[in-house]
Amino acid sequence: MNISGWGRYPAIDADLYSFESEKEILAHMGASHEYAARGLGRSYGDSSLARHILTSSRYRSFLHFDGQAGILTCESGASLEEIIDCFLPRGWFLAITPGTKYVTVGGAIACDVHGKNHHHDGCFSECVESIKVMLANGEIASCSKDQNEELFYATCGGMGLTGIILEASIQLIPVKSAYIDQTTIKAESLAEVFDLFEEHIDSKYSVAWLDCLATGEHLGRSLFMKGGHRIDGRLEPDKKKYMSVPVDMPGFTLNQYSVKLFNLLYYNRIMGKSKEDVVHLNGFFYPLDNVLHWNRMYGKKGFAQYQCVIPKEVGKDGMTRLLKYISDNKRGSFLSVLKLLGKKNRNWLSFPVEGYTLALDFKMDDTLLNFMNELDSIVSDYDGRIYLAKDSRMSAGFFKQSYPMLEKFRSYRSETGAAEKFNSLQSRRLGL
Amino acid sequence: MHVLILGANSDIAYAAARKFASTDKASIHLASRDREKLEKKKQDLVTRYEVDAHVYQFDAENPETHQSFYDALSDKPDVVLISFGTLGDQKESEKDFSKALKCINSNFTGAASILEVIAADMEARHSGCIIGISSVAGERGRQSNYIYGSAKAGLTAYLSGLRNRLHKSGVQVITVLPGFVKTKMTEGMDLPDKLTVQPEKVADDIHNAYRKRKPVIYTLWLWRYIMLIIKMIPERIFVKLNL
Numbered sequence: 001m002n003i004s005g006w007g008r009y010p011a012i013d014a015d016l017y018s019f020e021s022e023k024e025i026l027a028h029m030g031a032s033h034e035y036a037a038r039g040l041g042r043s044y045g046d047s048s049l050a051r052h053i054l055t056s057s058r059y060r061s062f063l064h065f066d067g068q069a070g071i072l073t074c075e076s077g078a079s080l081e082e083i084i085d086c087f088l089p090r091g092w093f094l095a096i097t098p099g100t101k102y103v104t105v106g107g108a109i110a111c112d113v114h115g116k117n118h119h120h121d122g123c124f125s126e127c128v129e130s131i132k133v134m135l136a137n138g139e140i141a142s143c144s145k146d147q148n149e150e151l152f153y154a155t156c157g158g159m160g161l162t163g164i165i166l167e168a169s170i171q172l173i174p175v176k177s178a179y180i181d182q183t184t185i186k187a188e189s190l191a192e193v194f195d196l197f198e199e200h201i202d203s204k205y206s207v208a209w210l211d212c213l214a215t216g217e218h219l220g221r222s223l224f225m226k227g228g229h230r231i232d233g234r235l236e237p238d239k240k241k242y243m244s245v246p247v248d249m250p251g252f253t254l255n256q257y258s259v260k261l262f263n264l265l266y267y268n269r270i271m272g273k274s275k276e277d278v279v280h281l282n283g284f285f286y287p288l289d290n291v292l293h294w295n296r297m298y299g300k301k302g303f304a305q306y307q308c309v310i311p312k313e314v315g316k317d318g319m320t321r322l323l324k325y326i327s328d329n330k331r332g333s334f335l336s337v338l339k340l341l342g343k344k345n346r347n348w349l350s351f352p353v354e355g356y357t358l359a360l361d362f363k364m365d366d367t368l369l370n371f372m373n374e375l376d377s378i379v380s381d382y383d384g385r386i387y388l389a390k391d392s393r394m395s396a397g398f399f400k401q402s403y404p405m406l407e408k409f410r411s412y413r414s415e416t417g418a419a420e421k422f423n424s425l426q427s428r429r430l431g432l
Numbered sequence: 433m434h435v436l437i438l439g440a441n442s443d444i445a446y447a448a449a450r451k452f453a454s455t456d457k458a459s460i461h462l463a464s465r466d467r468e469k470l471e472k473k474k475q476d477l478v479t480r481y482e483v484d485a486h487v488y489q490f491d492a493e494n495p496e497t498h499q500s501f502y503d504a505l506s507d508k509p510d511v512v513l514i515s516f517g518t519l520g521d522q523k524e525s526e527k528d529f530s531k532a533l534k535c536i537n538s539n540f541t542g543a544a545s546i547l548e549v550i551a552a553d554m555e556a557r558h559s560g561c562i563i564g565i566s567s568v569a570g571e572r573g574r575q576s577n578y579i580y581g582s583a584k585a586g587l588t589a590y591l592s593g594l595r596n597r598l599h600k601s602g603v604q605v606i607t608v609l610p611g612f613v614k615t616k617m618t619e620g621m622d623l624p625d626k627l628t629v630q631p632e633k634v635a636d637d638i639h640n641a642y643r644k645r646k647p648v649i650y651t652l653w654l655w656r657y658i659m660l661i662i663k664m665i666p667e668r669i670f671v672k673l674n675l
Binding site: 001015016018020021058061062063064065072074082086 | 441443468469472473475476479480481616619620622
């Protein structure tokens with residue numbers, strides 16, 4: 001079967017094995033192969049790709065919900081969408097959510113995902129009370145911040161490479177509404193949007209969409225969006241219908257002109273300097289989920305996402321150089337997202353450090369990899385790093401230099417036998 | 433409302449259980465051979481939908497246990513979904529008839545046996561709904577899977593007859609004819625994307641048929657026409673095809 005990540009680059013011919021019980025995983029693992037774990041396949045690159053893949057698609061039961069404390073225990077294949085569908089009407093929401101709800105709990109832990117509230121609430125692992133993992137030797141181990149901590153810090157952000165994540169207990173947050181008070185503010189330049197992030201640091205959620213083809217004094221012009229939960233008691237689900245991209249768009253659909261036009265229209269979506277609305281949290285957190293298969297926009301060859309973070313002290317300089325390099329090369333990205341991240345956590349391979357993160361999509365072509373290597377060298381100049389969940393092409397050298405806990409992770413993997421049993425194309429490429 | 437699901441470990445069955453739990457807040461009674469897996473599904477239903485759920489041991493291939501299994505149920509079902517069955521391996525069935533017999537028993541004999549028990553009860557109560565999951569493979573025998581296909585053909589004919597018999601008692605009988613579905617049964621098969629649906633889609637169609645009292649449904653609907661064409665191919669030509 002031909003399998004790829006969400007970016008559809010790279011692809012591999014793989015065998016997928018699903019399971020419904022621990023016994024069935026053990027039966028699969030009995031073979032002498034090495035495996036990659038995969039949830040909904042929403043990591044962009046090669047994190048969930050290998051010749052043999054264990055997929056949690058059939059391992060997604062909800063096991064227990066403590067309605068007093070708001071703690072849900074579920075199997076790793078349960079998706080965030082299912083959790084929202086089930087608990088939002090009862091007044092609970094995810095404490096941390098990435099920009100799509102089509103990810104599994106196991107994937108959210110393995111990538112230690114973050115969201116629009118990272119500056120306040122940190123990564124997904126912050127809401128994880130405990131995790132059950134099947135190790136390379138078939139043993140099942142529980143871990144949390146106070147029990148078996150090494151396994152916890154290695155597994156959160158560990159890209160599924162410490163073992164098969166079986167179950168997790170996660171803390172949900174109480175909400176009194178399914179709606180968000182959203183404020184959108186136009187920022188004419190990068191300096192302005194940086195100021196907005198600082199000025200609105202107390203907002204629970206904040207993010208900026210950025211026009212990466214804007215140049216000169218408009219470099220970095222953005223729509224800054226902030227929001228907070230309403231308390232109006234309306235907990236109903238969103239009634240919006242989904243759109244879908246039914247087939248691969250021809251490769252030429254996306255070019256610098258169409259992207260420029262889209263960005264212009266998007267930027268002028270709001271007329272005045274700022275705008276306030278009430279939006280359903282579906283639209284606020286998951287704008288792209290309403291377009292099913294949006295990855296087909298980029299055509300058959302797929303695309304690569306580039307997400308880096310640059311430490312706060314040098315954030316402005318670093319971002320200016322990156323954006324200038326991108327616009328000089330006319331490499332437009334439909335959706336460029338900028339966000340101020342909060343403090344880094346104790347997990348060994350979690351991506352966020354305090355600073356500015358920028359995420360961009362680029363259509364795959366012959367010159368893209370070179371271009372992205374150039375971006376890497378800019379990021380490297382500012383001691384930044386790349387997000388593993390988005391990566392399909394970073395060099396082992398740059399990875400090693402930017403993730404100082406790598407050695408510890410590596411030795412943990414060899415000590416526990418995980419290094420031989422669990423590998424992805426990414427772990428092989430980066431020497432994880 | 434009580435929904436009894438026989439063969440509840442199948443992906444389609446479980447998707448249907450979730451559908452009935454979420455939309456009707458029905459009490460769900462899950463039965464199958466592997467109780468351990470069912471226990472987890474029960475927990476899932478209770479946690480997700482705050483409904484009652486129960487699990488039972490049930491062996492479709494053991495007809496002599498069927499009457500006592502049904503008698504032991506304290507809540508007689510309003511809706512019964514029959515979803516057990518195995519695809520078997522055609523080539524092995526040709527070599528070893530015991531394998532063919534197993535396939536026939538699990539898909540047809542077991543269903544007929546338990547349904548006779550349930551039909552008698554529902555007929556007496558003048559209410560109820562029986563949903564049987566058959567297959568488009570039963571519409572015309574093909575060399576690649578005619579043992580499975582003929583067992584399903586038997587089930588389709590059985591459900592049709594049962595519907596006829598129970599009509600006057602007001603008992604609804606629904607024949608579900610799925611085409612390609614992404615399930616355990618089809619794992620590893622290379623199925624055409626456009627014609628393959630998720631079990632949740634089948635469950636939605638089943639629930640819709642239940643609400644609208646439809647007798648026979650194809651899911652995906654397109655299969656009604658695909659099978660119509662396949663059935664229309666003259667035998668002289670069909671016999672030469674490599675299907």
